[in-house]
Amino acid sequence: MQLNREELLQSYRTMCTIREFEERVHTEFSEGGIPGFVHLYAGEEASAVGVCSHLDDRDNIASTHRGHGHCIAKGCDVVGMMKEIFGRGDGLCGGKGGSMHIADLSRGMMGANGIVGGGPPLICGAALTAKTLKTGGVAVAFVGDGASNQGTTLESFNLAKVWNLPVIFVVEDNGYAEATASAWSVAGTQAKRAAAFGMTAHELDGNDFFAIHQAAGEVIERARDGGGPSLLHVKLTRYFGHFEGDAMSYRAPGEVETARRERDPLKFFRQRVTAAGLLEPAQLDGIESEVRSLIDQSVSLSKSAPAPSPERLLTDVYVSY
Amino acid sequence: MSKKSYRQAINEALAQEMRRDPTVIVMGEDNVGGMGAPGEDDAWGGVLGVTKGLMPEFGRDRVLDTPITESAFIGAAVGAAATGLRPVAELMFVDFLGVCFDQIFNQAAKFRYMFGGKAVTPVVIRTMYGAGFRAASQHSQCLYPIFTHIPGLKVVVPSSAYEAKGLLIQSIRDNDPVIFLEHKVLYDEIEEVPDEPYTIPFGEANLTREGDHVTIVALGRMVGFANKAADMLEKEGITCTVVDPRTTSPLDEDTIIEAVEDTGRLVVVDEASPRCGMAADISALVAQSAFKALKAPILMVTPPHTPVPFAPELEDAYIPTPDKIADAVRRVMA
Ligand SMILES: Cc1ncc(C[n+]2csc(CCOP(=O)(O)OP(=O)(O)O)c2C)c(N)n1
Numbered sequence: 001m002q003l004n005r006e007e008l009l010q011s012y013r014t015m016c017t018i019r020e021f022e023e024r025v026h027t028e029f030s031e032g033g034i035p036g037f038v039h040l041y042a043g044e045e046a047s048a049v050g051v052c053s054h055l056d057d058r059d060n061i062a063s064t065h066r067g068h069g070h071c072i073a074k075g076c077d078v079v080g081m082m083k084e085i086f087g088r089g090d091g092l093c094g095g096k097g098g099s100m101h102i103a104d105l106s107r108g109m110m111g112a113n114g115i116v117g118g119g120p121p122l123i124c125g126a127a128l129t130a131k132t133l134k135t136g137g138v139a140v141a142f143v144g145d146g147a148s149n150q151g152t153t154l155e156s157f158n159l160a161k162v163w164n165l166p167v168i169f170v171v172e173d174n175g176y177a178e179a180t181a182s183a184w185s186v187a188g189t190q191a192k193r194a195a196a197f198g199m200t201a202h203e204l205d206g207n208d209f210f211a212i213h214q215a216a217g218e219v220i221e222r223a224r225d226g227g228g229p230s231l232l233h234v235k236l237t238r239y240f241g242h243f244e245g246d247a248m249s250y251r252a253p254g255e256v257e258t259a260r261r262e263r264d265p266l267k268f269f270r271q272r273v274t275a276a277g278l279l280e281p282a283q284l285d286g287i288e289s290e291v292r293s294l295i296d297q298s299v300s301l302s303k304s305a306p307a308p309s310p311e312r313l314l315t316d317v318y319v320s321y
Numbered sequence: 322m323s324k325k326s327y328r329q330a331i332n333e334a335l336a337q338e339m340r341r342d343p344t345v346i347v348m349g350e351d352n353v354g355g356m357g358a359p360g361e362d363d364a365w366g367g368v369l370g371v372t373k374g375l376m377p378e379f380g381r382d383r384v385l386d387t388p389i390t391e392s393a394f395i396g397a398a399v400g401a402a403a404t405g406l407r408p409v410a411e412l413m414f415v416d417f418l419g420v421c422f423d424q425i426f427n428q429a430a431k432f433r434y435m436f437g438g439k440a441v442t443p444v445v446i447r448t449m450y451g452a453g454f455r456a457a458s459q460h461s462q463c464l465y466p467i468f469t470h471i472p473g474l475k476v477v478v479p480s481s482a483y484e485a486k487g488l489l490i491q492s493i494r495d496n497d498p499v500i501f502l503e504h505k506v507l508y509d510e511i512e513e514v515p516d517e518p519y520t521i522p523f524g525e526a527n528l529t530r531e532g533d534h535v536t537i538v539a540l541g542r543m544v545g546f547a548n549k550a551a552d553m554l555e556k557e558g559i560t561c562t563v564v565d566p567r568t569t570s571p572l573d574e575d576t577i578i579e580a581v582e583d584t585g586r587l588v589v590v591d592e593a594s595p596r597c598g599m600a601a602d603i604s605a606l607v608a609q610s611a612f613k614a615l616k617a618p619i620l621m622v623t624p625p626h627t628p629v630p631f632a633p634e635l636e637d638a639y640i641p642t643p644d645k646i647a648d649a650v651r652r653v654m655a
Contacts, residue, residue, distance in 0.1 A: 035455035035633050087455070087632035098457045098631030114459030115417065116389050149388040150420070176358065177389055178350065179365045184357025185388040250355035250364035307634040317627050 003213070008273055011053055011209065012284060015045040015266055016291045017078060018069040022240070024295050025068070025085060025099075029244040033303065035087055038099045041069030043239035043256075046265035047172050048073035050212030051140060051232070054220045058137035060108040060126035062119030064172075066238075067112025070142055071102050074109040082298035089308035096308070096316065108137075116177075117150025119143060120169065124156050127165035127229075138166040138223045145186055146177020148193075157197040157229070166223035168216070169194075169231045172206070174238040179250040190233035199231050206236030207265040210272065237263065325514040327507045328371050330482040331447075334489035335372065335409060337518045339379050342407060345493060347375055348385040348394060349411025349447075356386040368413055369449070369508055391417055395446065396424035399498070402444035403432060407493060412448040414456075415464045415502060429498040430473030444499070445492045451504040451542055451592060452629045452640050461629035461636075463593035465540075466602070468500045469569040475499045475523060476570040480544035482512045487521030488567060494520065504542040524571035528580065532560025535650045536580040538603050539590040540566060543641060547590055550646035559654055569599055577603060578611045585616035586653045590646055595623040617653040622646050 003011065022042035028034050041048070044066075052061065052073035063070035071081055076092060084091030085099045092102055103111035110126060113119050123141035130137035143153055148171050160167040171190045173182055194201035200222075202215040212234060219230035237259040241248050248256075273279040325333065339345045353376040354365025366373020376384040387394040391412060398410035412418065418425070425446065432440035452461040468476045475497050479485035485503070492499040529548055532555075539547035544565040551561040562580045566573055581587050587607050591600035600621040607619060622641045630636055 036631060037454075037456055037460065087634075089632070095632035096458075096630045096635065098455070100457055100459065101631070114457065115420070117420065146389040149390045151390065151392045152420070178368070179354035179356075179358065180351055180386055180388070181355075181357030181359075249361040250358040252359035255359070308630075308632045310634070310638055313630060313635045313638050314625055314627060 005278065007053070008279055009283065009287065011049055011213070012269060013287045013291065014049045014053070014073055015209070015269065016288055017294065018042070018045045018048065018072045019266060020291050020295045021068055021072060021078065021082070024299060026240055026244065028299060034085055036098050036100070038085070038244045039066040039242065040238070040240040040244065041066050043259065043265070044172060044174060044206060044236045045069055046209040046212055046269070047170065047206050047234045047236060048142070050209050051168070051170055051216040053213060054217050055108065055138070055140065057106070057108050058130070058135045059139065060110050060123065060137065061140040061142065062110045062123040062126070063112045063142050064119065064144055064147065065100050065112060065114055065116070066144070067100070067102055071104070071109055071112065075107040076102065076104045076109055078294060079298040079301055082302045083305050086302040086305070087307070088302055088305035089312065090305055094308055094312060094316070096312070117143065117147045117152040120153045120156035123167055124159050124163070124165055127160065127167045128163065130166055136224060138168065138220055140168045140170060142170045142172055144177060145171060145173040145175070145182035146180070148190060149185060157194070157199065160229035161197050161199060164226070164228040166226070167229040168219050168223060169229065171231065171233045172236060173233060174236050176238070176242065176250070178242045190231065194231035199229050201231040201233060204232055204234045206234040207263045207268050209265060209269050322513045322515055324511050325482050326509050326511050327482040327485050327503070328369065328509065330486035330514050331371050331489055331503065332374065334486045334493070334518070335375060336378065338490055338493045339375070339383060341518070344405065345407045345409065346383045346385065346401070347372060347409045347411070348387055348398060350387055350389055350413055352411055353381065353384055353386045367411060369505065371503070371508070372411070391421035392424060395421040396428065398444050398446070399424050399429040399442060402429070402442045402498070403440055407443045409445040409447055409493060412446055414460050415448040415450040416459050416462050418464060418467070425474070425498070426471045430471045433497070434473060441496050442498050443496045445501055446499070447501045447503060449505045450502045451506055452636055453506040455631065455633055455636060457631040458628040465500070465502050465569055466593050466598040469599065469602070470597070473498065474570060475568065477501045477523070477568050478541040479503070479567070480541055480565050481507070482510060482514050484521065484527070484567060486514050487519050490518050491520040491523060495523065502541065507542055521567065523568045524573050525567065526573035526576040527565045527567055528576070529563045529565055531562045532584065534559050534561065534584055535586040535588060535653055536562045536564060536584045537588045537590060537646065537650065538564045538566065538577055540569065540599060541592060543590040543592055546641065546643045547646055549643035550650060553643065553647050554650055559650060561650060574606055574610070577606065581607050581611045582614040585614050587615070587619045588622060588646065588649045588653060589619065590622045590641055592624065592641060595621065595626055598623065620649040620653055622649045
């Protein structure tokens, strides 16, 4: 699947936005400005962007507790997201959800999720809607390696297959679920699990945007054409702790530093496109500085934004009551 | 006696029971931490460090990490309990109940009754509850009324470190399924706790103070808030009896009724949602059994009927506070 110049630039911009967003949330959190539980997606950008660059607003995704990257890749407003994470009244969800519950249904972003394994059943439902209403849409469930062991995930594999739903399960395997290694927690392999349910599966290097983009394109196209569900198993590195504040003593010393140095998805992208003469380094530099100022702006707007007004505590529980 | 946090008190109860009884095992997600990983062993000891140190003493055969698969491992704890072990399984946040509830309320809770009194299921499910952590709607609920609703489950809501240790040891020794709810905001609260093992029986409420004018019944974290409110009110000449039921199932109805008969007024404080909750349950009990003693309508202090919001300003407005409790007491005195 050949990407044109525009698409390459857009993909890089989105990956950079995620990276910069997460690095900045990390800093702001450590300075005490952000309340609650925050799980960062830095290091995993190529997965969200490689998959979501094939999607449009009729397509739905379900995300996880580590949701910022999926939100950005699916087109959520970055300023609204940052405000949400700061708990502001004009955040994307009015400050009522926070980091773990960012959603924008108008963009087909069905929510980050505080419940591990919460997404796959929902995404079967979104796919059922697309199939029933013949929208041509597909639905993508992002799950972690940890979430891949939940009954909800495995049941959804089965349901998606027997209903022949346009679903793509993306297992983002960063090697850990909290402090537990996926090498221990996952029996069998993701690909063989998928095969057992009669689904096509691809095993992918999560630092290689192009490989993910290619494979995602194939399985999404098949799903759109009525060919049913597939699974992508993407191996990546999470650059920060499980959540902000995690000392990460369960990791090998230097693990993240090595990954950042040798297998960074953004560096990989840059090398690939500049070596092939597809883009100029200066263009990529330009994107990086634009992204930085966008994120700067999102943080300063968030800091000065008002808290939700007190009566908002009681609103939005029901549509009508 | 020595000063211990709520966290340490729970950890000590687990360790002492594991030493006493080799059938006691502990399991949960990252209850050890570092399983299969290249770094440190015992890396977490639970998400907030409550089970830290158990694995080095008791080994991985008795302190089990689990995959993220609550339905399977909570159910396995129930099955192990029915066949000879005394598992203490950790449901990290009570909000994750949705993933595994069948194994608790259709299986564990009903074995004894359905099987004509033949089953014994001594499982303890430890779980973390409550608002105040900015953890938003899916990590902040109380939900103990849901367990309390189910015949066959015992439900424990310890309000302090001392209470937590004695009630957890009792939970482990008890032969019925017990849900043991730990308030996440209390883990660092410190008080004098005996070093030796001791038990606090279920269904025996604790009067944290006695007064003449108003009875306040409160649970879990709200017991401390009720005592703060009572301190404030004492300066205004209003004295309160504060009742901590300790367990919502069994519920010490007699102590609650007697306390209301003495004061003639009742304020019930509950951090759980107001509908079909403990505040409503205890109000109904008193309306039924101590109606003649009441000098004023019963007042309930609860959050509104909404999910728990994320933004700090909203969450603070959601949670009952000592001020709100004191206001309610003043109103029943008016
Ligand atoms: C049902 C449920 N169980 C447990 C948790 C606690 N928890 C939050 S994230 C997490 C680890 C998830 O691991 P994985 O799915 O691999 O995603 P990652 O964090 O690695 O992105 C756990 C156990 C939860 N939020 N929901």
